[in-house]
Amino acid sequence: MAFVIGEPCVDVKDMTCIEECPVDCIYEGERMLYIHPSECIDCAACEPVCPVEAIKPAQHVDDRWRPFQESAKSAFDVLGSPGGSTKVDPPIEDTEYVKNFEKH
C-alpha cells in the first residue's frame, strides 16, 4: 500500500529518507519528496528517519495526509514506474496540489 510523505516535507526536503530507501522509490520534486506508490515495498525504513515526521504508512493516513496520498499517485501519471529515483533527473514536477499548497 506504500508510505506517504505529507506536509512537514514541503519546502524542507531533508532527504535522509532517500538514503534509507532500499528500492530507491523516493523521488525528489521541487517543493517536496514523493514516495512512488507501487515501487514502495512497505519496508518502513524511511518512516523513523524523517526529522520532521512527514512519513506515514498508508494505513495511518488521516485527513491531513490524504490529499498528499492522492498527490503522490498523480505525481507519477506521466513518469510511470521508472524503477528507481536514480533513473530520473531530479526534480520531478510537483503536482498541482503541491504547487498550490500554502504551508502554515
Next chain:
Amino acid sequence: MLQDTSAQEANTNVDLLFIGAGPVGLFGAYYAGFRGLSMAVVDALPEVGGQVQAIYPEKKIYDIAGLPGVPGQELIGNLVRQAAPFSPLYLLSQQVQRLERRDGGWRATTSAGVVVDARAVVITSGVGAVTPRPIPAGEDFLGRGLCYFVPRLDVLDGKDVVVVGGGDSAVDWALAALPRARSTTLVHRRRQFRAHEHSVQLLHQSACTVLVDANVTELRGRDRVESVAVKVAGEAEVRETKAQVVVAALGFLMNLGPIKDWGLELEGRAIRVDSRMRTNLPEVFAAGDAATFDGKVKLIAVGFGEVATAVNNAAVALDPQAGLAPGHSSDLTLPAQVGA
C-alpha cells in the same frame, strides 16, 4: 552468522534449490529436510536472514504466529537452528545468474561460478537480491581495499581506515576500527547520523576523525587503494586522506537481478503462482514476498505457510508416489532434533 559452506563445491546435486535465504527460504530448507529432500540455499548476502537480518535485525517483530514479540535477529537464529539437523548447503555472497533446463531438472550457475543441479527450484527471493548500495565514487577498487563488509576485524590492523556512511553500520565499523587501525576517519554526506544516539556520542568522544557534509569523490591508488579524495562542504579544496581500507556502509538496495530474465510471469517484483505455489516454469515454485496471486498479503507469517505449501507440492512433483501431506513433525526421528 553462518560460514559459507560452499566454496569448494564446483558442482552440486540437490533435490531442491532455494533462491534466497531470508526467513522464508530458511523455513523452506527446514521443510525440505523434513520431507527427506536434499537442499541448497543461495543468497547474495554474506549472511542468511534476508531483509530481516540486513535491515532490521534489532527490530521486534510482533506478527509472527506464536511469537508475541521477537527481534529479527532472534527469529533468523531460530530458523537456522530449526533447519540445522538437515544440514542445508548455504551458498552465500553469490546470486544465481543463469537458470537452465537440464535433464528434467534445473541447472543454476551462480556469480561465484558454483553450479547447482536441482530437481526443483523454490524462489524465495523476497523483493529481490539484497546488495550493498554502491559507493558513488565507483567500485573499481572493490576487493582491492574497498569493501562493503569487513569479513574479519584484523584486516583493519595498522591501516588507515576510511568508513563511509551515516547509519549504525558505518558508526559501528568506525568504532571497531579505532583500537586497531593506524587512523580512522568517518565520512558522512549529511550532518545528522541515523545511528543510535549512544554510538554517535561514543564516536564524537573518540579519536576518530569525523567529516560531515562530506563526500568521497575519488578513490586513488594503483594496485590497491592508497588514498581517498573527500570534498567537505564549505571547503574550497578537496582533502586527500591516506587510506588502505575503505568501508562503504551506505545501506542496501533490493534488485530483482537475473530473476527477471528467466521467463517467469512477473507482476512488478513478484512472480505469479497458483495455489500450489507453482510458477509458469515446470518444477519452479515461489513463496514469500517473491510470490503473488489474487489476495496476496505480504507477511512473513504468510510466507512461512506458502513455502511449506511449495515444498510439499515440490515433493509430490519429484515423486508422484509421495503424499502431499508431510505427516506430523513429532513422528520424525532425527539425529539431532532441536527442541525435542
